[in-house]
Amino acid sequence: xxxxxxxxxxxxxxxxxxxxxxxxxxxxxxxxxxxxxxxxxxxxxxxxxxxxxxxxxxxxxxxxxxxxxxxxxxxxxxxxxxxxxxxxxxxxxxxxxxxxxxxxxxxxxxxxxxxxxxxxxxxxxxxxxxxxxxxxxxxxxxxxxxxxxxxxxxxxxxxxxxxxxxxxxxxxxxxxxxxxxxxxxxxxxxxxxxxxxxxxxxxxxxxxxxxxxxxxxxxxxxxxxxxxxxxxxxxxxxxxxxxxxxxxxxxxxxxxxxxxxxxxxxxxxxxxxxxxxxxxxxxxxxxxxxxxxxxxxxxxxxxxxxxxxxxxxxxxxxxxxxxxxxxxxxxx
Numbered sequence: 001x002x003x004x005x006x007x008x009x010x011x012x013x014x015x016x017x018x019x020x021x022x023x024x025x026x027x028x029x030x031x032x033x034x035x036x037x038x039x040x041x042x043x044x045x046x047x048x049x050x051x052x053x054x055x056x057x058x059x060x061x062x063x064x065x066x067x068x069x070x071x072x073x074x075x076x077x078x079x080x081x082x083x084x085x086x087x088x089x090x091x092x093x094x095x096x097x098x099x100x101x102x103x104x105x106x107x108x109x110x111x112x113x114x115x116x117x118x119x120x121x122x123x124x125x126x127x128x129x130x131x132x133x134x135x136x137x138x139x140x141x142x143x144x145x146x147x148x149x150x151x152x153x154x155x156x157x158x159x160x161x162x163x164x165x166x167x168x169x170x171x172x173x174x175x176x177x178x179x180x181x182x183x184x185x186x187x188x189x190x191x192x193x194x195x196x197x198x199x200x201x202x203x204x205x206x207x208x209x210x211x212x213x214x215x216x217x218x219x220x221x222x223x224x225x226x227x228x229x230x231x232x233x234x235x236x237x238x239x240x241x242x243x244x245x246x247x248x249x250x251x252x253x254x255x256x257x258x259x260x261x262x263x264x265x266x267x268x269x270x271x272x273x274x275x276x277x278x279x280x281x282x283x284x285x286x287x288x289x290x291x292x293x294x295x296x297x298x299x300x301x302x303x304x305x306x307x308x309x310x311x312x313x314x315x316x317x318x319x320x321x322x323x324x325x326x327x328x329x330x331x332x
Contacts, residue, residue, distance in 0.1 A: 003077065004296075005045040005057035007306040011281035011294030013242030013258040015198045018153035018181035020144040023283065025292060025308045027071050027105065028059055030153055031117030032140040034071050034107025038312070039063040045308035050298075052080040055099075068108040075101035084128070097127040115142045121158075123174075127166070136160030136174040149185035149192075154178075176201070194244035194258070205239035205262060208232060214270065239265060254283040256294075267299040274300045281306070288315035 004010040006025035009017060016030060024041035027034045038061040046056035055077040063069040077099040084092045101124070107117035119138035125131065137160055142153040158174035165171045178200040185192040199205060208215070208226055215224040227235070244258035257280040264277030274297065281294025290310045297303050 003049075003055055003075070004047070004306060005055070005059075005073075005075065005308065006043075007045065007281055007292035007294040007308045008254075008256065008283055010047075010296050010306040011256050011258060011279045011292075012194055012244035012246075013196060013260045013279065014263075014296065015196045015242050015260075016153055016155045016179035016181040017194050017196060017244065018142065018151040018183045019192075019194075020142070020146075020151050022285065022288075022312075023290065023292075024059065024061060024310050024312070025290070027061060027107070028073050028103055028119065030140050030142065030155060031071075031105040031107050031119045031138060032115045032142040032153065034061060034069045034105050034117050035109055035115065036063040036069055038069065038071070040313040041310060042313065043308055043310040045306070047304050047306045049077075049304050050302055054078055068106055071103075071105040071107075073101075073103040073105070075099075075103070082128075095128040098125070100124045100126075113143055113145060115144075116140070117142075121160075125166075130166045131164070132162055132166045133164040134160065134162040134174060149187070151181075151183045153181045155181075190248040192246040192248070194242070194246070196242040196244070197240050198242065198262075199240055203236055205236050206232070206265060214268065235265070238262075252284060252286050254285070256281055256283070263298065269300060272300055276300070287319055288312035 004014050006029065008023060008025060009029055019026065022037060024038045025043050025045060027038060041061045043059040048054055055075065057073055057075040059071055059073040061069060061071040079097040081094050081096050084095050086092055102122045103119050105117065105119045107115060109115045117140050121136045123134045136158045138155065138157045140153065140155045142151065144151045156178050158176045161173035162171040177198060179196065179198045180200060181194065181196040183192055183194045210224055215226065217223065218225050239262040242258060242260050244256060246254055246256040248254050260277040267276035276297050276299050279294060279296040281292065283290060283292045288311060292308045294306045295303055
């Protein structure tokens with residue numbers, strides 16, 4: 001269930017981003033950011049995915065003294081309803097396919113700059129009469145320099161796999177990855193840029209074998225024309241990178257956009273230009289209430305929308321008490 005339940009994360013490329021602010025929609029993707037500032041934060045997110053697939057998630061965070069900060073999340077993915085038939089096409093009713101996930105996250109701030117965290121993820125899939133259960137762990141660390149407005153994060157995600165597979169003796173591993181992220185907010189203009197690196201455990205990202213439909217054919221020899229080693233190296237290098245940009249024109253609004261090169265190349269169609277790999281959106285943050293929206297271009301005609309709503313219950317209660325106190329002072 002490697003889906004994006006944060007509009008901001010999806011709008012910034014879909015991989016790890018390094019950031020230190022008050023957006024609770026990001027904490028389950030980088031558990032080292034789970035902290036006391038997110039105490040009693042609630043996040044609800046959803047997306048309209050491909051082919052009538054939809055998914056959503058709810059996250060809640062709470063801090064306990066001397067133990068650390070925790071977050072729990074429930075995820076659900078519905079793939080729709082399908083017609084069940086026999087071998088000769090007779091309809092025998094319908095069935096559904098669903099994924100359900102539960103995540104328990106923990107984070108701890110070590111000092112003013114460093115923090116660590118981990119996730120324990122339980123996953124269940126039910127497809128017609130087949131089912132699977134799995135477990136995985138994420139481990140993360142973050143560094144933030146407030147004076148220079150620089151943030152760095154590293155994430156080792158999805159260590160684990162199926163405990164009960166769909167088919168006996170055919171266990172699958174979770175989509176393992178190692179990611180590194182860097183961000184910097186410029187000093188004199190309201191702009192933050194992001195650079196993320198994913199798939200650090202492997203070098204080759206693109207396929208250049210004889211079955212690649214994008215390979216050109218030599219007219220004389222009728223053999224495929226493979227790109228040079230240099231071109232393959234450059235392509236592999238940039239396939240590991242995501243680039244994102246955030247603009248904060250006013251205090252309560254953040255506008256962001258990103259480009260995922262690997263996604264762009266994976267969905268490349270020579271006959272038709274597209275915006276595959278591009279994503280964009282915005283985040284509104286007013287008094288601990290946030291609304292995020294983004295749109296990601298996966299391929300031609302495949303552009304899901306992501307939304308999430310979040311609030312910090314403790315901060316809102318404190319704000320309400322402060323307003324009542326001011327009102328009483330005016331009355332007196």
